[in-house]
Amino acid sequence: MKGSIRDAHQVAPSQTIGEDPPMPASDQLVIDIDSVAKTYRGGVQALRGVELRVHPGEVFGLLGPNGAGKSTLVKILMTIVRASKCKGRMLGSAIGDKSTLTRVGYLPEHLRFPDYLTGEQVVDHFGAMAGVPKPVRRKRADELLDVVGMSEWRKTRVGQYSKGMKQRLGVAQALVNDPDLVLLDEPTDGVDPLGRKEIRGIIQRMKEQGKTVFINSHLLSELELTCDRVAIMVKGEVVQQGTIDELTAESERYEFRVSVHTEHDESVLVGSALDLTCETIEYSAGVVRTTVADIHEIQPMIDALRAKQITIHSIKPTRNSLEDLFMNAVEAGGGDPGGVRKRRRKDAKGGKR
Amino acid sequence: MIVLQTAALFCDAYRELNARKLFWLSMILSGVVVFAFASIGFKDGYLAVLIWKTPLPLEAMGMTPETFYKFLFLNFGFKFWLAWATAIIAIVTTAGIIPDFISGGAIDLALSKPIGRVRLFLTKYAAALLFVAMQVTVFTALSFLVLGLRGKTWEPAVFLAIPLMIIFFSYLYCISALVGLLTRSTIAAMIIALLFWFFLFLLNATDSSLITFKAFTQETYERAVLNVELAERRKIDREESNGDGVKGFLLDTITEGYDQDAIDRAIVKRDEAKKNLDTLTWWHARTVNVKSALPKTNETLDLLQRALIEMGEMEEIASSSFGSGSGSEDTNDRIILDEEGNEIVAEFQGQFDEDANRIAARAQLEEFRARSILWVVGTSLGFEAFILAICCWVFSRRDY
Numbered sequence: 001m002k003g004s005i006r007d008a009h010q011v012a013p014s015q016t017i018g019e020d021p022p023m024p025a026s027d028q029l030v031i032d033i034d035s036v037a038k039t040y041r042g043g044v045q046a047l048r049g050v051e052l053r054v055h056p057g058e059v060f061g062l063l064g065p066n067g068a069g070k071s072t073l074v075k076i077l078m079t080i081v082r083a084s085k086c087k088g089r090m091l092g093s094a095i096g097d098k099s100t101l102t103r104v105g106y107l108p109e110h111l112r113f114p115d116y117l118t119g120e121q122v123v124d125h126f127g128a129m130a131g132v133p134k135p136v137r138r139k140r141a142d143e144l145l146d147v148v149g150m151s152e153w154r155k156t157r158v159g160q161y162s163k164g165m166k167q168r169l170g171v172a173q174a175l176v177n178d179p180d181l182v183l184l185d186e187p188t189d190g191v192d193p194l195g196r197k198e199i200r201g202i203i204q205r206m207k208e209q210g211k212t213v214f215i216n217s218h219l220l221s222e223l224e225l226t227c228d229r230v231a232i233m234v235k236g237e238v239v240q241q242g243t244i245d246e247l248t249a250e251s252e253r254y255e256f257r258v259s260v261h262t263e264h265d266e267s268v269l270v271g272s273a274l275d276l277t278c279e280t281i282e283y284s285a286g287v288v289r290t291t292v293a294d295i296h297e298i299q300p301m302i303d304a305l306r307a308k309q310i311t312i313h314s315i316k317p318t319r320n321s322l323e324d325l326f327m328n329a330v331e332a333g334g335g336d337p338g339g340v341r342k343r344r345r346k347d348a349k350g351g352k353r
Numbered sequence: 354m355i356v357l358q359t360a361a362l363f364c365d366a367y368r369e370l371n372a373r374k375l376f377w378l379s380m381i382l383s384g385v386v387v388f389a390f391a392s393i394g395f396k397d398g399y400l401a402v403l404i405w406k407t408p409l410p411l412e413a414m415g416m417t418p419e420t421f422y423k424f425l426f427l428n429f430g431f432k433f434w435l436a437w438a439t440a441i442i443a444i445v446t447t448a449g450i451i452p453d454f455i456s457g458g459a460i461d462l463a464l465s466k467p468i469g470r471v472r473l474f475l476t477k478y479a480a481a482l483l484f485v486a487m488q489v490t491v492f493t494a495l496s497f498l499v500l501g502l503r504g505k506t507w508e509p510a511v512f513l514a515i516p517l518m519i520i521f522f523s524y525l526y527c528i529s530a531l532v533g534l535l536t537r538s539t540i541a542a543m544i545i546a547l548l549f550w551f552f553l554f555l556l557n558a559t560d561s562s563l564i565t566f567k568a569f570t571q572e573t574y575e576r577a578v579l580n581v582e583l584a585e586r587r588k589i590d591r592e593e594s595n596g597d598g599v600k601g602f603l604l605d606t607i608t609e610g611y612d613q614d615a616i617d618r619a620i621v622k623r624d625e626a627k628k629n630l631d632t633l634t635w636w637h638a639r640t641v642n643v644k645s646a647l648p649k650t651n652e653t654l655d656l657l658q659r660a661l662i663e664m665g666e667m668e669e670i671a672s673s674s675f676g677s678g679s680g681s682e683d684t685n686d687r688i689i690l691d692e693e694g695n696e697i698v699a700e701f702q703g704q705f706d707e708d709a710n711r712i713a714a715r716a717q718l719e720e721f722r723a724r725s726i727l728w729v730v731g732t733s734l735g736f737e738a739f740i741l742a743i744c745c746w747v748f749s750r751r752d753y
Contacts, residue, residue, distance in 0.1 A: 040752070078465040081752040098467045102354075106465040112458030114365070116372030128361035129466040131354040173462070 030054045030181050030212040031077065033088030033095065038072055038081065038236075046072040047083075048236040054181075054229075059203060059213045061227035063220065063322075065330055069236040070216045071109055074185050078106050091181060102131050105174035109185040109216070113166060115159035119150050122158060123173050130177035137176065144172035147205075149198060163190035171202060182206060185216045200226050224322045232329040239329050244322055251320035254298050256288040257313040258305060273308040274301060293317075358468050359476050366480030369450070370487070379442045379488055386434045387495040390425065391503055422504030423661050426496050426511065435489055435518055436654050441547070443485045443522055444529060448543035450481045451533035460753045470749045478530055478741065482519055489518040510660045517657050524648030524733055525550050527740040534747055556644060557651045561717055563637040568716030570630045577623035584616045648733040652721060656729065659722060 031054035038047040046069045054060045064070045075081035079096055086095050093100040113122050120141055127137035145151045148168040158166065167190055174182055184203075188196045203226050206213050217223055223230055224244065231241035240247055260266045270276070270283050280291045281301075288305075292298055298315070305312055320328075370376045394401040395418045400409035454460060454477055463473060493514045501507040528549045533542035590604055591612075 080464045101467040108461035110458045128357050
C-alpha cells in the first residue's frame with residue numbers, strides 16, 4: 001500500500017510540474033515524516049507507515065474519514081502520543097523534541113479549558129507555558145482576542161462560553177507564541193458559518209505572515225477553500241498528497257452543454273453524432289460528458305455534433321471535486337464513504353443554518 | 354522558561370483553588386478556630402472563654418499558661434484542626450486535580466507545550482499542595498500572634514507547622530495522585546487516599562499500643578525477677594531462723610509461706626512475663642519495620658511538639674493528663690503471694706498502679722522521641738518519592 005502513496009510533486013511531470021514553483025529541499029520542509037506507525041495497546045493499528053511532507057508557508061490539509069488516524073498523527077507531532085515507529089523531522093528537529101514546540105501552535109480536537117479561567121487568563125496561561133514573557137503575552141492576548149472576535153468576552157469565565165467561543169479562544173491560544181507552524185485539529189468544529197468564515201480569514205492571515213498551517217479536518221469544503229496542498233489519509237496511511245490542482249488534474253475532462261431544435265429525440269440525435277457506447281463519452285439531460293482532457297481530441301466531437309444540427313451552448317473543461325477525490329480514495333482504501341457522505345451532508349446543513 | 358512555566362502552573366493552581374468553595378469555607382473555619390483560640394484566657398486559676406469562667410488549676414496539671422497555649426495550639430489547632438479537619442477538606446478538594454488535568458482536551462494542551470512530562474507532572478503535583486500550604490500558613494501566622502499576645506510566648510518554632518503540614522499532606526496526596534492518574538476518577542482518588550490515611554492511623558495506633566504493652570510487660574517482668582529473688586531470700590531467711598526471741602518471731606511471721614512452691618510460682622510468673630515480653634518485642638519490631646517503609650503521618654506531625662515542648666514538660670503533662678489510680682486492675686501477673694495478701698504484695702501493687710500511667714506515657718514519649726527526624730521524615734519521603742516515581746513513569750509512557 002505504501003507504494004501507492006503518491007506525492008503529486010514527484011509524479012506526472014507532463015501534467016503540472018512544469019508550472020509549479022521549485023519545491024524546497026527536504027531539509028527545508030516544515031514537516032517531513034516517513035514511516036510513522038502507531039499501534040495502540042490491544043493491537044489497534046492507528047498508523048501504518050505515514051509519509052508526509054509539508055512545505056514552509058503553505059496551508060496543508062489532512063483529510064480522512066473517522067478513525068483514519070489523522071488526530072493520532074497530529075498528536076504524535078505534538079508529543080501527546082508516542083509513536084511506535086517514527087522517522088522524520090518537524091521544523092528541523094526530530095519528532096518528539098520538546099524544545100521545537102516553542103515554535104509550534106496547536107489547537108486540539110475537543111479542547112477543554114479549565115472552567116475557572118477567563119478567556120484572557122487562558123491565553124496568558126498557555127502563553128506562559130509556551131515560554132512567552134509576560135509583557136509580550138499581554139500584548140498578544142489583546143491582539144489575538146480581538147482577531148478571533150473574543151475581546152468582549154475576555155473577562156468572562158470559560159465555563160460560560162459556547163462551543164464556538166471556546167474554539168475561537170483555542171485558535172487565539174494556539175497563536176500566542178507567534179508560532180512558525182500551527183496545527184489545527186478540526187478548527188471549525190462547532191463554529192457557526194460566520195465564525196468559520198472568520199477562522200478562514202485568520203488562516204489566510206497566518207499564511208500571509210509566512211506561517212505554515214496544518215489543518216486536520218473532515219470538512220472538505222473548508223479545506224478546498226483554504227488549503228494549498230492536501231493529503232488524504234485512509235486506514236492509517238496517506239494514500240494521496242499534493243495540491244488540489246495536481247490531485248484533480250488526472251480527472252480533467254471536457255463537458256458540452258447541448259440542445260436540439262428539431263423534433264428528433266435529443267438523446268437519439270446525440271447518439272447518432274457520437275458513439276455513446278464507448279466508455280469515454282456519456283450523455284444525460286443536455287450534457288455530454290467526456291473523459292477526454294486534450295482539447296484537440298474534442299474537435300472531431302464538435303464537428304460531429306454540429307453536423308447533426310445540435311446546438312452547442314458551452315464547452316468547458318471540468319475536474320473532480322475534492323469530495324469526489326476523497327470518496328474515491330476512501331472507497332479504494334476500503335473505508336466507509338457512506339459515513340463520510342452523511343457527515344458531509346450534515347455539515348453542509350449546519351453550514352447553511 | 355522553567356521559571357515562567359512553574360509560575361504559570363502555580364498561578365493556575367491558585368486560580369483553581371480560588372474557584373472552589375471548599376477552599377474558602379476551610380479558610381473561614383480556620384479563622385473561626387483561631388478566634389476561639391484567642392478567646393481563651395487565664396487569670397487567678399480560672400480559665401475564661403469570652404464571658405464564661407471555669408476554675409482550672411494549671412499548676413496541678415504541671416503547666417504554665419504559656420505551655421497551656423502551646424499545648425492547645427498543638428493538640429487542638431494543629432493536630433485536630435489542621436491535621437484532621439483541614440487535611441480531610443484538602444483531600445476532598447484536591448482529589449480532582451490530577452483526573453481533571455489528564456482529561457481529554459485538557460491534557461493535549463498541556464503536553465503540547467515545551468515542557469517535559471516529568472517536570473510537568475511534578476510541578477502540577479507540587480502546585481496541588483498549595484491548598485494545604487495556604488491554609489496552614491494563614492492559620493499558623495494567626496496562631497503565632499495569638500500565642501504571643503495571649504500566651505505571652507513568641508515562638509517562631511510554630512512556623513515549623515507549615516513545612517510539616519505540607520510534608521504530612523504530601524504523603525497522602527501522592528496516593529491520591531497515583532490513583533487519580535491510574536483510574537482518572539476523582540472519587541476513587543479521594544476514597545483510596547482516605548483509606549490509606551486510615552490504615553496509617555491504625556498502624557500508628559498499633560505501634561503506640563505495642564509500646565505501652567511492652568512497657569507494662571517490661572515492668573511486670575522486672576518485678577517478677579525481683580519477686581523471685583525476694584522469695585528465694587525469704588526462704589533462706591526462714592530456713593535460717595530459729596524462732597527465738599522477738600526477731601525470730603517477726604522473721605517467722607514475715608517469711609511465712611515462702612517455701613520452694615512459692616519460688617516456683619514466682620519463677621513461672623517471671624517466665625510467663627519474659628515470654629510475653631519477647632512476643633510483644635517481636636511484634637513491635639515487625640510493626641516498626643512496616644512503618645519504616647510507609648509514611649509516618651502522626652510522627653511527622655509530632656515533630657512540631659518536639660520543637661515546641663521539652664521532654665520533661667511533656668512527661669508532666671502526659672502523666673497528669675492520665676489521672677491517678679486508673680491503671681490496670683490485673684494484679685496477678687505482678688504478685689507472687691496473691692492468696693496470702695501480705696505486706697510485700699500490697700507494696701508492689703500500690704506502687705505499680707501509681708506508676709502504670711506514668712510508665713505508659715513515658716515509654717511512648719521516649720520511644721517516639723528516640724526515633725530520629727531522618728527516620729521519621731526521610732523514610733516517609735522515600736515512600737513518597739517511590740510513589741511519585743511510579744506516577745512519573747505512568748504519566749510519561751501513556752498516550753493521551
